[in-house]
Amino acid sequence: MPAKAGDRQRQNQNGPPGGRAAQPRLYGASTKKRDEDTSTEVGEGVDEWPSSKTVVKPPDQLDLTEAELKEEFTRVLTANNPHAPQNIVRYSFKERAYKPISYVDQIAIHFSLNGNMILRDSDEGRRQSLRLSNASEKAPSETSAVVSEEAEIKDEKSTEDVQAAEEEEAEGTETAEAAEAAEAEEPPPPKVKEKKLPNQFNFIERSSRTLDNPLRERASQSEPTPCKNFSANANQWEIYDAYMKELQKMEKSKEKEKPKAQIGKKVEKKRGRKLISLESQGDDITKISNAAKIMERMVNQNIFDDIAQDFKYFEDASDEYRDQKGTLLPLWKFQYDKTKRLAVTAISWNPKYKDLFAVGYGSYDFMKQSQGMLVLYTMKNPSFPEYVFSSESGIMCLDIHNDHPHLMAVGFYDGNVAIYNLKKAASQPSYKSSAKSGKHTDPVWQVKWQKDDMDNNLNFFSVSSDGRIVSWTLVKNELVHTDVIKLSAEGTTMQGPEGLQLQTVGCGTSFDFHKKIDYLFLVGTEEGKIYKCSKCYSSQFLDVFEAHHMAVDSVSWNPYHLKIFISCSSDWTVKIWDHTIKTPMFIYDLNAAVGDVAWSPYSSTVFAAVTTDGKEKKGQEVKKGPEVEIAKLDKLLILVREPDGRAQGQEDKALL
C-alpha cells in the first residue's frame, strides 16, 4: 500500500522531466496492484475507481497550458552512473600532456552489506561442520551440551580476527545446537576418538622442566702455604758473589770426580779437618785475628805517624853543609821482650815484602850459650813482631830465599842448619839437620840459598868454622848434605902421632857467591885468607888471597863490577880487591874492628861498613882517583830501603 501512495505522489509531483513518460508505466503497476486489492475487497469498485480519481491540485503546482501539457518528453534510461564524471583527464608522462581517459568507471554502489555466509562445500565450511558434528557426538548428555557450549564459547572466543568466521560459527553453533538437542535425546553414540585439529588458533602452551638439584654449599680450605717475607738488594757484587759460589761448587764437584788414588791427600785432609774442628771449638775471637792485625798496624801508624812521615820524606837540608858527615836519623826501635839478653846475630830483608825483615838472635859469647830466636818484624808494626820462632841454640846466620820468600835458612851455633817455613804455623823449623845428617861441628857462620838444582830441589850452602862448606839439598822432605869443599890450611899438614897426616882445617867465616858466574865463590877464613873456589872442584881452590891479618868477617862481590869484591876483618881494615889481582886495590883503615861490610845496591862505588865501636860508616870508593873518601854518609833512606841482604851484626842487644 505504501507503494501506491508513493507512486501517486510521484505521479502528481513529478514535473515535466520524465514525469509523464513514467506515468503510464507506474500507473500501470499501481493499477495492477489496485486491481488486486480491489478485487479482494469489492468487485464493484471498478467504476468507483475513476471517480476516486479526482485530481487534487496542490496550491503551488505549475500552471501549464494545454499544449504544454500534451507535449511529450522523451526520457531515456541508461545504465550510466549519473554521478560519474564524464571527462576525466589524466596527465600522461609519456606524452607530457593531459589526456582524457576514454573509459570512465560507471559503477555506482548504492548499498553494501557484508555477509557472513560460508559456502558449505568450501574448506572452512567443511571444517566447521565436522567440528560441530564431533562436538555433538562427544556430549550426548547435558554435560555434553555444556561442553559443547564451552567448546562453542571457546570457539567463539578464539576467533578474533575474522568476523565472518564468527558469524558463520554463530550460525554453525545454532545449527549445532539444534543437532545436539536432537542428539541428546538419542542414546549417546559410541565415542570416537577426538582428533584435535591443530590450528593456529587453538594451541596449548606446554612447557616442562627438569628437576633442579638442590644446591648445597660445601667449602673446604687448605692450609695456607707458609709465607715468608724476603727482601734483598741485587747489587753488582751480589751477582758476582753468586757466580763465584757457583764456580767454586763446580770446581769442588770436579775435584771429587778425580780418582782418589792419592791417599796422602786424604790423610792431609783429615788432619786439616781436625785442625779446623779444634779451632772452631775455640773462642770466636780467633776469627777476628785478621782484622785485629790490621787494626794494630793502623793504631801504630797513628802513634808513629810522624816517624812514618820522616821515613818517607826526611830531608835534612843541613847535609849539604857538612862535608863528610851526614845525618843518620834513627826511626824505629824494634824490640821484643823475650829477646832480651840475646844479641842480634843476623838480619835480613825479605826480598818480596819490602817491609818485612828477619832478625836472628843468638849469642857471640862462647861461654854463655843459650837459646836462639828468629823474629820477623814488619815496619808497619814497630811495636810487636809478626813471627817468632825459638830454637835451642843461638842463631848465627840466616838467609831468605829469593824465590820463596817464606823459606828461611838458618845456621845455628851448634852447627845445625834448619829451614823455617813461614807459611806453616809451627814454631819449629820444617827441616833440620842433625848429627846424623852431617851437621857442622862448629858454629855455622853463614848460610846462603842457591838456585834450585836440576831436580828442582831447594838447596843452600853453609860455611862453618869446621872448615867445611856444605851444600844442603832438600830432597823429599829431607836435608841431604854434600860436602862441597873442605878448607884446608895450606902447608899446615902436621905429622900426627901415628904417622897420620893431620890436616888442619881452616875455619870459614864468610862466603859470597858471584852474581853472574854461578860456580865461583869466595870464602873468608879465620886465618885471614880468602879463597876463591869453584863448586866443581871439591879439593882445590882456584885462588888464594892473603887478605887480612885477622879473621875475615865478611866478603862480598860488587854487584856491578863483576871482578871486584870487598872484604872486612877484625884487623880494622876494609879492602877492595880485583879477583884477578892478588893485592887489594883499596884499603880502608877504620880504627876499629870491622864487623860487616856490604855494597850499596844502587851504586857500584858505595859501600857501608859497621865497626864494633857502634859506628856505622859508609864509604865511597872512587875507582880511579887516588883519594878515598871515607864515611861520607848518605841519607838513611838508602839503608832502610835496601832490599838486599844487608847484614849488620852488632854487639848491641837492641836493633836500630
Next chain:
Amino acid sequence: MAETEETLKRIQAHKGVVATMVVNAEGIPIRTTLDNSTTVHYAGLLHQLTMKARSTVRDIDPQNDLTFLRIRSKKHEIMVAPDKEYLLIVIQNPSE
C-alpha cells in the same frame, strides 16, 4: 786464640786508644771496653756505615772489597776493620 787475645790487649794498651769493641755481623756488640749504651750506639751506626761503604766499593768493582775504614773527626779517629763475620772498632786519639 791466645795470639788474638794478646793482640787485642796490645791494641787496647797502645797510646791514645780510647775504646775497643768487637761487633758481629748483625751489629750486636760482642766485646767492648765501653759502657753498654755507648757501645750499642756505636755498634749500630758503624755497622750500617760499614755495610754501606762495602756495598759502594763492591758495586763499583765486584772483585774489590773493603779492607779498612777510617773516620777522622775533630776529637778522635774511629777505625773499623771489617771481617767476614765481625767488625773490629777502635777509637783512638791520634795526637796528644
